[in-house]
Amino acid sequence: MISLFTALIAKRTVATVSALLVIAIGCGAGIWQLGRAETKIALAANLQARQQMPVLNANQGPWTLEEANERRMNARGQYIPEAAVWLDNRPRPIPPSGSTSSQSGFYLMMPLRLEGKDEVLWVNRGWAPRNNENRETLPIVQTPNKVVSIEGIVFAHPGKVYELGGSKISAYEGKPRIEQNFDLMVQAKLHGWSQAPFILRELEVGADDGLLRDWAPLTSGVDRHYAYAFQWFALAFTGFVFWLISGLRQYKRQGFGNGHRGDQE
Template structure:
């Protein structure tokens, strides 16, 4: 049985053209996201083994994708701590504890991520080690603040009168306003310490590059499917005796 090409309508051409462009764009976007995630993971891996630099140098050289390991001296604010809620480590829900730290050189305060503490199953806040008193020397990764995702319910900090304050995202501008003084837009991820009482695993909690490549493959398959469907619909069989 013979086949004959049926001239497609302008609508069909526009639809297949839009599908190819849109699906291809999404595929290449996922490939770019995979490359970005690889660079991010590599930056954290390098920072974990590099010798620390001082905070002032890290602030001078701060750039996207650059997360240096730093060392600094100063004192913790003994009162003001923020708990990032809805965190999961090894299947357990809990919080990340962010304490305010005042560098000894009098420069801008910054948030220090002391680590993860699991909830004990009760409705209250989990118990955690107290903030260390006196002068401290800290080592850790000078990193961007965790992503905020969807901000449902707005800023809950002003309505809370007791410390520590619970939040579902870390916004350094809002926290600075809550404290009544500006703070660094980056945070310090403390080096691991088995005696600290906190879990400190700083590999970014992100969608892995392999998953992005899988999504890219799916989008490219959709683009190919658009072409195949277009051809199948317009390359029709011709019945014997038909013109």
């Protein structure tokens, strides 16, 4: 058996190198996908543990990002709708039942002026669908014109998407803006106000305001990573089997037929 493999390798150098390359790529990508899945599971477990800690109160701060990150937080204040930022190209957190494609829309980022404090807290109020016929038409949402109490989870940012050219600071014109990404430092410079060093992703409270807040869990996509890992490992295995079978066929036609029979004669 050892001599057979030695012959398959020695007589088929190019094929062997190609097969090794396919196997290495397949195994490497498969291991990477498994690592991604394990990372998501660990992050979800850490998030769950932090959410079991006592609920923070934004009005009793100040809180640092390190203290509040991924923890539940209550906040009381009044929204400033004219300073809202609509984050474009955001998929619906959880697609409708039976749907296989993600629907694109906006995250509505809106500052909340905290009651009893000279500080603003940016809130990710939720997701709304985009008007496919006119991208500049913003969804209709309801914003209370009074002091409200909300609850959410603290994050460093609302998530980022690929953007050409990066963020640009423009003059604040007192009207909602459509952006690709959200930067707290940029907003602080635009408005010149004191604000919390994190954002609050609002949780579903049953409010009928035109926004969806059925946020996808951090473990979302773990099954997909496992499926991708299986595909990559299958590619590596297929590469090995193809190399082996094609080599055996060539060995029977040339190596066994010419070499062994020639020795016998």
